[in-house]
Amino acid sequence: MIQTNRKKNYLFFVGGILVLLVLVLLGVRWFGQPPASVISDGIMEQTQFPQDADAVVATVDGAPVTLEEFKVRLPKHRAEIMTYFQQTYGCDPGGTDFWSTPCGGEAPFARLKAVTLRLLIEDRVRELAADRAGIPVAIGYDAFLKEWEAENRTRADRLAAGQVIYGPREYSEPAYYRYVVSSTILGLKQWLLEHDRPPTEEQLRQAYADSVSGQSAPPAFEAVRDALAQQWSEERYESWFKAQLEQAEIEVNQQVYEGIML
16 A cells, blocks of 8 residues: 555656646747846846847948947947936836836837947948048947957057057947047048038138127137137038938848847
8 A cells, every 4th residue: 555655646746747847848839938037227138049149230331230239339328218218208217117118108128229220320331431531440340349459459568668658558348439439530520621622711701690690799700710610510520421321221130120138
């Protein structure tokens, strides 16, 4: 009798294990992926199968925007998006479901992805334009990383040799990205000045008249002439770059783009 009960208990135990295994397998098949989890800063993180970092999210005139680059740049506008939803719709950006739940008819994470994509499209357009203008620039994320690493090695070698360097001892990746963007824009503005007609005296005086209209004691034209010329240069660049964006051939890989999650 004792041996029979033990046999029944053993069979019941084995049967239970088999049932659990079947349920787990069916669950994976039916639902596809595990549920979301909450990371430390309250943002919903969807657990999923790893994606290839080299997967192409989009191309700009044939130049790729990779998934790795997209995820690196993704946090850049996060604070801006949080402020937008808080001020526009009164959403609580500190809520655990902020990024995953629509607010005011918009999904915060979808907006963050759209802003990030726009940023990266602008990066590629600017890099390609600089390359056509003969301005040295790294095109694409892999080239940027190699340039960043080379810059830091050069700085380290100069310091070791007792030479003077300007700027930080070593660039972080975000700091070097900002430096490259600023330098490229400056180079393009200078290139435009050299290959485009500067503002005429008549144009500057008209800009001066528009800017001081209604002022009781406006500054003299000569005192603000350089500032007006600088403003003209800024507006010319913005107009030119907008045209470059409109002319660019952009293709988005929707499967990769839609699969991007925090």
